[in-house]
Amino acid sequence: MNSMDMKVTKEAVNPYLPSWEYIPDGEPYVFDGRVYVYGSHDLYDGPTFCMGDYICYSAPVDDLGNWRYEGVIYPKTSDPLNPDGRMCLYAPDVTIGPDGRYYLYYVLDKVSVVSVAVCDTPAGRYEFLGYVHYKDGTKLGDREGDEPSFDPGVITEGDKTYLYLGFCPRGDDRRTGSFMTVIGPDMLTIEEAPVRVAPGIMNPEKRGFDGHEFFEAPSIRKRGDKYYFIYSSIWMHELCYAMSDSPAGPFEFKGTIVSNADIGIDTYKKGDMASMPGANNHGSIVEIGDKWYIFYHRHTNGTWYSRQGCAEPIEFNEDGTIPQVEITSQGLSGAPLTGKGEHLAYTCCNLFTDKPQLYIGEPGRPTVRQWQTEDMENPEAFVAGIADNTTIGFKYYKCEGVKSFSIKSRGYGDGVFELRTEIDGEVLGSVEVHNENIWTEYSTEIELPDGVYAIYITFKGQSSSLQLRSFTLG
Secondary structure (H helix, E strand, O other): OOHHHOOOOOOOOOOOOOOOOOOOOOEEEEEOOEEEEEOOOOOOOOOOOOOOOEEEEEEEOOOOOOOEEEEEEEOHHHOOOOOOOOOOEOOOEEEEOOOOOEEEEEOEOOOOOOEEEEEOOOOOOOEEEEEOEOOOOOEOOOOOOOOOOOOOEEEEEOOEEEEEEOOOOOOOOOOOEEEEEEEOOOOOEEEEEEEEEEEEOOOOOOOOOOOOOEEEEEEEEEEOOEEEEEEEEOOOOEEEEEEEOOOOOOOEEEEEEEEOOOOOOOOOOOOOOOOOOEOOOOOEEEEEOOEEEEEEEEEOOOOOOOEEEEEEEEOOOOOOOOOOOOOOOOHHHOOOEEOOEEEEHHHOOEEEOOOOOOEOOOOOOOEEEEEOOOOOOOOEEEEEEEOOOEEEEEEEEEEOOOOEEEEEEEEOEEEEEEEEOOOOOOOOEEEEEOOEEEEEEEEEEOOOOOEEEEEEEEEEEEEOOEEEEEEEEO
């Protein structure tokens, strides 16, 4: 075989895109043998959400570790309402219209209408098409009684496109839930007026959604003859779902698919413990090959505004319901990662102290950050803000013949990094660290029987600026 014909695959990890990319609100689709992810575009250290143009990444369905940058697919200045780019492009969705073209639905951050752009290919340059409107020309969101448009989710069946919208924060009684509207074959004109499909927190008619009322991020998928309405609940960190036999509903609440704080998972910790600082969440499910996955996002930089896409495989019960899944580092790989070798710290799936934090943003907490010098092509990501009793967790690794453990750290800190394979398990090895201005490697010998393990690294000591770049199992 010619070396040019050999396919080189890459292990998938979370976050699945390069460490310098911040594409939250992921809407994944498979087109012509590739997975495409559409989302909003945060900028690292940005002062608010969604400041960038829409960009796109794709990967082969059989190689989910190799993501290709497709470039800018839609600049934010493309919308006639936003010629100077002062408004942000919020979370979009994409659907294939009756004519076989790709339609991008989105909302700008200071208006109540839904914009639509179109392209002949999944990730080409989309061109502005128009605004979703009633037959008399009134834009959806402008008619008296319309609730403001937000976070469009779309699915097309035949000549009809079903559009789901909504944003329902606590205390705003003008917003009562998520609404579904039917659009005709021109992809712009409303054929059936909005109907509510899920209640918000201020709506007294809960319809079984009690405690998990709709907040934002509506997304719609079909599996077999069932429709799945995926959304972010009023708790923000969880992606919930409801099911129906029709895209028009009624939808019945079924449960939580994933929490970006892992709330509800009690296998390796208590169910109410936040093992990762969470915040808002947005994503959807997709079938890739013969497996289904949930795409969601996590938060970095100690703020709500530097979000990165993650994904986990999901399973279905016989009745179509989905058990909640645990957040991991292995993500789209769907199997434990190779244990031996160096593993970068930004792929952690757990990050907490002895006082776990549910919502990100409290000053002085450990978080994933990035750093770049003028001669560095891509920014380097690492865990920063490490203090006494900070635990950094990674899951899972298939370990064979591992005899040593080492870490690379820098910054002002004196103490030890301890290795465990369970949060409260025995210490299998520890390395002392001291004040260093450059990345410095510290190593120790360990005894680790062959098997599949989580890796928990806990710092004990004094620190003012300690950072972790990676750990190595040798």
